[in-house]
Amino acid sequence: MNASFASALRAASDVASTQHYPHGALYVVATPIGNLADISLRALHVLQLVDCVACEDTRHTQGLLRSYGIEKGGSQLLAVHQHNEHEGAQAVLAHLQQGRRVAYVSDAGTPGISDPGTRLAAAVHAAAMRVVAVPGVSSVTAALSVAGAIEAHGAGTGFVFAGFLPIKSGERSAAVEQLSRESRCVVLLEAPHRIADLAQALAVLGQRRVTLARELTKQFESVTSQPADQLPPWLAADSNRSRGEFVVILHPASVEKDVDLPAVLLQKLLPVLPLKTAVRITADITGASRNALYDQALALRRDADKI
Template sequence: MNASFGAALAAAREAAAAQHYPQGCLYVIATPIGNLADIGLRALHVLQLVDAVACEDTRHTQALLRAYGIEKTAWLSVHRHNEAAGAQEVVARLQQGQRVAYASDAGTPGVSDPGARVVAAVAAAGLPVVPIPGPSSVTTLLSAMPSHLEDSAFVFAGFLPAKAGERQQAVEALQRESRPVVVLEAPHRIAALADALAALGERGVTVGRELTKQFEEIATLRCDALPAWLQASPQRSRGEFALVLHAVAQVRDEGEARRVLQLLLAELPTKTAVKLAAEITGAARNELYEQALAWKKEGAG
């Protein structure tokens, strides 16, 4: 065990032991994406408590648990190539009343990682699933990107296709998406992805490399500058990547937005009219709401 985690195990028991952890239940556990200290207290407690650990790579997860001072004897290998069969073994153990944890190699299972089929099989068997939240490269990068998320909306695209033609089609589809888009990529394919995204030209992209790790790097640039940015240093093609394509700036007709808002206000409550007008015209919801209040005040006067 890493000596610094001894106190963490004690804190986990103190903070989480009093909660209810039913038997015959699958616990879906998010694990660190790089920094061991990002493990949650409830995750530590549940990993100590469960009867078996199912995981994407038993060697990886065994090393992770040993770093925290947790030793388990019952392990199930459940990865993308055997997930359907592995899920049935998980279900069988749950039906025997065991508690089973599932962890992918990093981050949240089922989000561009194995785990979704396991959860579906457990739910189909009428057995409970409890998520234990934790680190995610998606939200980690979104929280640090220097570009406003309009209405906090974004699209998660995950890993784009590996084949060049299919990847190009996916990028063309992203070009039509006006909201921010989160894309993940592995080091051996990042150069190919950068070349494909360069077709998006001036559209902004925030790149997160080795998030939460010692050599974490976050950079914001234009999509057509991404290949050159990668080539500027050999280190930049190493590690796991998360990228956010920035929202496309909308050219708004303020007069049209007000006209639509007036029509909707004649038939609908203010909040509903504002919401629909924003969706139809792309105008900012708060600006439309202020305009609606101003009209209402003028009418009252």
């Protein structure tokens, strides 16, 4: 055990043991994404308390637990990862049906966001048993909290989590084209060996700001914001900038207040698309009324025919 966590274990027992932890329940536990000190006291207590721990990688999780002074035997660690999530869920259900408490952890962060865990939680719900959240670190919320990207009001309010984009270049470009029509903040994830390809695909977004959050909570953490078309040269200027795991945040698309966006879109789309299709796409992007857009499109077309 890392001696620094001895007092944390005692504190976890003092502050969290008074709560009720039902038997026959699955505890979805968030774990650190890099800095071991980011574990919560409640998570430490639950990981000590449960009868077994389901996890992506049993060796990784056993090492993590031992860092905190928590010992679980090999039979108490269940492998549940993306390649066996259905079978693993059945093994977890068998434990729960016997009244045991089971924790689920991913290799890092909050399970079920981009890591396995969704199918397991769904299977436990389907069996009419309880799923308990033990919240904590998430790379998604950590990056959003420092990016300054989410608008408080207006069309850009909130964010969309898109995760990893397709690996194939054509599919990735199509996904970026679709995201370009999203006015809200968009959160992506990417691995170091593909970050340059993603940056190249995002460059078509021009001056739209993009935040790259790399190695969050770790020693070489870095957060930078650049216009999308500047990302490829910025990454190429220093090979260290492409190392580590990335959260990539597309800031909300800026729209000038004095621009009639529906009219601009219709003017661009009507020459190349059927009228109804142009109206539908414009309505999807702007949120404007389809009936009003249809009338506007008819007027634009009539004006064009007079020229």
